[in-house]
Amino acid sequence: MATATHDPNKNYINEKSGIWSWLTTLDHKRIGILYMISVMSFFAIGGTFAMLLRWELFSAGRNIMDAHQYNQVFTFHGAIMVFMVIIPGIPAFLGNFILPLQIGAKDVAFPRVNLMSWYCLMIGAAIAFFSLFYNGVDTGWTFYTPYSISTQNGTLLMVVGAFIIGFSSILTGLNFIVTVHKLRAPGMSFWRLPLFIWALYSTALLQILATPVLAITLLLLTAERVLGIGIFDPKLGGDPVLFQHFFWFYSHPAVYIMILPAMGVVSELIATFSHKTIFGYKAIALSSVGIAAVSFFVWGHHLFVSGQSEVAGILFSFITMLVGVPTAIKVFNWVATLYRGSMRFDSPLLFALGFIFLFTIGGVTGIILAVIGVDVHFHDTYFVVAHFHYVMVGGTLMAIMGGIYYWFPKMFGRMVNEFWARISFVLIFVGFNVTFFPQFILGAMGMPRRYYDYLPEYQSLNRISSVGAWTIGTGFLVGLFVIIHGMRKGVKAGPNPWGGKTLEWQTASPPPHENFHVQPVVTAGPYEYR
Amino acid sequence: MDDQQHHHMIPLKIYIQVLVLLLVLTAITVAAAQVNFGPWNTVIAMAIASIKAGFVLAFFMHLKYDDKLYRVCFGTAIFFLIVLYAFSKLDIVTRIVVEPFQ
Amino acid sequence: MSTVKTATSGHHHHAHHYESAEHEYVTSKFGTWVFLVTEIVMFGGLFVGYILFHEKFHEMFHAGSTFLNWRLGALNTVVLLFSSLTMALSIYYAQLGKKSLVLLNLYVTLACGFIFLTVKYFEYTHKFHEGLFPGALFSYDGPEAHQFSNLGMYFSFYFVMTGLHGSHVIAGMGLITWLIVRAHRGEFGPEYYTPLECTGLFWHLVDLIWIYLFPLLYLIG
Numbered sequence: 001m002a003t004a005t006h007d008p009n010k011n012y013i014n015e016k017s018g019i020w021s022w023l024t025t026l027d028h029k030r031i032g033i034l035y036m037i038s039v040m041s042f043f044a045i046g047g048t049f050a051m052l053l054r055w056e057l058f059s060a061g062r063n064i065m066d067a068h069q070y071n072q073v074f075t076f077h078g079a080i081m082v083f084m085v086i087i088p089g090i091p092a093f094l095g096n097f098i099l100p101l102q103i104g105a106k107d108v109a110f111p112r113v114n115l116m117s118w119y120c121l122m123i124g125a126a127i128a129f130f131s132l133f134y135n136g137v138d139t140g141w142t143f144y145t146p147y148s149i150s151t152q153n154g155t156l157l158m159v160v161g162a163f164i165i166g167f168s169s170i171l172t173g174l175n176f177i178v179t180v181h182k183l184r185a186p187g188m189s190f191w192r193l194p195l196f197i198w199a200l201y202s203t204a205l206l207q208i209l210a211t212p213v214l215a216i217t218l219l220l221l222t223a224e225r226v227l228g229i230g231i232f233d234p235k236l237g238g239d240p241v242l243f244q245h246f247f248w249f250y251s252h253p254a255v256y257i258m259i260l261p262a263m264g265v266v267s268e269l270i271a272t273f274s275h276k277t278i279f280g281y282k283a284i285a286l287s288s289v290g291i292a293a294v295s296f297f298v299w300g301h302h303l304f305v306s307g308q309s310e311v312a313g314i315l316f317s318f319i320t321m322l323v324g325v326p327t328a329i330k331v332f333n334w335v336a337t338l339y340r341g342s343m344r345f346d347s348p349l350l351f352a353l354g355f356i357f358l359f360t361i362g363g364v365t366g367i368i369l370a371v372i373g374v375d376v377h378f379h380d381t382y383f384v385v386a387h388f389h390y391v392m393v394g395g396t397l398m399a400i401m402g403g404i405y406y407w408f409p410k411m412f413g414r415m416v417n418e419f420w421a422r423i424s425f426v427l428i429f430v431g432f433n434v435t436f437f438p439q440f441i442l443g444a445m446g447m448p449r450r451y452y453d454y455l456p457e458y459q460s461l462n463r464i465s466s467v468g469a470w471t472i473g474t475g476f477l478v479g480l481f482v483i484i485h486g487m488r489k490g491v492k493a494g495p496n497p498w499g500g501k502t503l504e505w506q507t508a509s510p511p512p513h514e515n516f517h518v519q520p521v522v523t524a525g526p527y528e529y530r
Numbered sequence: 531m532d533d534q535q536h537h538h539m540i541p542l543k544i545y546i547q548v549l550v551l552l553l554v555l556t557a558i559t560v561a562a563a564q565v566n567f568g569p570w571n572t573v574i575a576m577a578i579a580s581i582k583a584g585f586v587l588a589f590f591m592h593l594k595y596d597d598k599l600y601r602v603c604f605g606t607a608i609f610f611l612i613v614l615y616a617f618s619k620l621d622i623v624t625r626i627v628v629e630p631f632q
Numbered sequence: 633m634s635t636v637k638t639a640t641s642g643h644h645h646h647a648h649h650y651e652s653a654e655h656e657y658v659t660s661k662f663g664t665w666v667f668l669v670t671e672i673v674m675f676g677g678l679f680v681g682y683i684l685f686h687e688k689f690h691e692m693f694h695a696g697s698t699f700l701n702w703r704l705g706a707l708n709t710v711v712l713l714f715s716s717l718t719m720a721l722s723i724y725y726a727q728l729g730k731k732s733l734v735l736l737n738l739y740v741t742l743a744c745g746f747i748f749l750t751v752k753y754f755e756y757t758h759k760f761h762e763g764l765f766p767g768a769l770f771s772y773d774g775p776e777a778h779q780f781s782n783l784g785m786y787f788s789f790y791f792v793m794t795g796l797h798g799s800h801v802i803a804g805m806g807l808i809t810w811l812i813v814r815a816h817r818g819e820f821g822p823e824y825y826t827p828l829e830c831t832g833l834f835w836h837l838v839d840l841i842w843i844y845l846f847p848l849l850y851l852i853g
Binding site: 181209213239241242245246249296297299300303307308309310311312315316 | 607610623
């Protein structure tokens with residue numbers, strides 16, 4: 001479909017109006033925006049739970065809630081952030097919008113399946129939230145047995161909700177794999193794919209291969225609660241540790257579902273804002289696949305002190321350390337790309353740089369925890385809490401923010417206010433470190449996680465951490481205003497305000513419904529700046 | 531006009547032969563189950579089941595004639611299931627526990 | 633009655649983001665295989681659980697399997713294998729443009745599904761009659777239950793595995809019904825039979841799972 005008469009004023013936003021046209025859309029760009037609104041809303045709710053947690057922990061003893069409520073608050077915070085924000089955050093929002101554009105396609109392979117995946121997220125989330133009416137859930141987002149079987153509350157609803165949300169992830173992954181294989185523009189070989197696509201593809205492999213195990217695990221947990229089938233119940237010869245094996249077989253790859261797309265975003269940001277060819281393209285591309293592959297063999301590092309055998313523990317410990325290799329390759333290559341680049345320190349790059357710094361700390365502390373002898377002491381302490389917040393917030397969330405500000409002009413045809421975007425970055429970056437660095441120390445001092453109360457010697461660091469939390473919260477609120485203001489009143493943007501080389505910048509901002517008026521033909525790699 | 535590629539058609543005869551083979555293998559499975567091969571019982575039953583599965587995959591599901599990519603898909607799924615089993619089993623057999631159920 | 637049609641549809645327009653009908657066909661087929669991967673991993677997880685516990689409680693599982701009627705299991709195996717043939721034949725005849733044979737085979741496949749579910753219905757009700765319920769509802773009080781205090785676990789696996797499988801049989805039958813409706817409308821022919829192909833793959837997977845369930849539940853011990 002070459003140059004039919006196209007109206008240059010029409011784009012995917014104004015093409016059809018009315019909420020119904022959005023709720024029944026088959027356009028990947030609109031679906032991406034639907035996800036954006038959902039994920040941001042869930043983030044606000046999960047973040048509010050976090051603020052409540054840090055308020056309670058501001059001082060020892062009871063502040064604003066009792067222990068029972070506290071257990072529910074951290075469960076909801078975790079479940080919302082993991083299942084409704086960080087896992088779908090980049091793939092289903094930025095990925096849905098950008099992937100077809102970056103490979104020169106008109107849409108994803110299965111647009112109806114794409115829309116269905118969004119409804120899976122929304123329906124699953126609604127069911128999960130419904131558990132609040134049944135005394136909530138207090139098992140932690142990990143639903144460990146036997147407590148998750150016996151606790152009398154809304155656990156079943158959250159489990160069912162998570163099951164349905166899992167299908168959202170599976171369907172997104174399915175769509176992306178098939179789209180990357182079958183819908184690339186002419187001339188776009190695998191070695192000319194942008195690194196964001198390599199990252200999304202690797203993520204999709206995890207979504208396809210790991211999430212179904214979560215599905216069966218949650219199904220079995222449901223059968224345990226409803227029918228008492230006893231597979232995880234020691235009274236019937238069942239094995240509660242087996243629940244953990246099954247659960248983490250998914251949930252460990254899940255954390256790479258969370259981080260790989262973020263690394264893909266960072267690769268794009270580093271290349272564009274250094275205005276330089278990415279250093280070691282193939283190494284970064286293959287390291288994404290490598291991380292995905294290794295991630296399947298390490299889940300037992302969550303079971304070091306659960307009753308898993310020492311032999312298995314040692315094996316898992318060793319393999320876990322290997323995952324640091326492809327990860328470090330990425331970090332080195334990003335830094336090498338920055339070196340002697342022609343830099344623009346716009347807000348997207350600030351978030352990318354923040355990512356590199358914070359994720360490195362998070363990753364290295366992960367290696368520390370991989371050492372089984374060390375983990376015996378650090379397991380279930382705040383050291384672990386700090387570790388995963390460094391990688392998930394300092395990592396993934398920073399990358400989401402960078403990605404939003406980077407692709408903002410493409411999605412909405414406008415620029416955000418740079419000054420306030422940078423303010424938001426500073427608040428988030430500083431607030432983040434103030435919140436979570438003390439938690440490494442608290443963990444090393446022995447403060448357990450998921451505890452409602454703590455000993456007096458932990459109080460000062462907890463106070464600092466709470467102040468930091470409110471700073472992050474402020475930073476994200478500023479960011480929210482930056483986004484909303486930008487959507488309505490931002491300066492209009494052209495097709496390529498950053499001078500990027502990937503295909504999405506070759507079409508209008510915002511793009512037309514069919515993405516490209518003329519089918520792009522690719523004759524070069526994605527980062528050929530010089 | 532669509533570029534109609536002629537898709538491979540398996541001859542009717544082959545389909546019927548595969549079904550007959552599957553039915554024969556089913557009969558063999560049942561017969562073998564009447565005999566006690568000791569620890570080999572499971573192995574034999576699974577082996578026959580896998581042969582049957584192979585024929586369903588190769589012919590009914592066309593894997594023999596289709597893009598090799600589909601075989602990779604199938605093989606990958608099986609591989610990771612083996613990983614789930616193997617590492618869990620490793621844990622279970624190397625635990626030092628007292629078994630309440632004998 | 634049986635009119636040989638060489639080109640049926642001519643009315644099938646491939647979706648706008650594909651280059652051609654062929655492009656849509658291979659993409660849909662690949663997508664179906666990726667979906668099958670997720671089903672294999674999900675059922676596979678259940679099989680892994682089964683195998684781990686079978687290995688731990690070998691005698692108990694053997695005792696449990698004696699409650700199952702292997703003849704009915706074998707019958708269901710034959711029924712599903714046959715239905716895989718008829719499903720494959722519906723595609724074969726679509727490629728030849730023989731609409732009535734497409735429909736015949738789809739109807740037979742659907743009927744096989746009904747037979748399978750009927751047999752399972754009788755098996756389930758018979759078990760319930762004996763008090764062989766899943767999990768905490770297990771109330772059978774015979775000698776085997778006294779010998780193996782966790783005999784209920786075998787039946788937990790039995791009901792979850794066959795139940796999950798059965799739900800997929802029902803889903804498959806729903807898809808086949810939809811295909812029958814479309815086939816009646818003349819939508820399938822040599823130029824377009826993608827939904828038959830994709831549903832067929834799903835149906836064969838349901839058959840594959842039963843190929844393993846039958847010996848694992850009915851014959852092993």
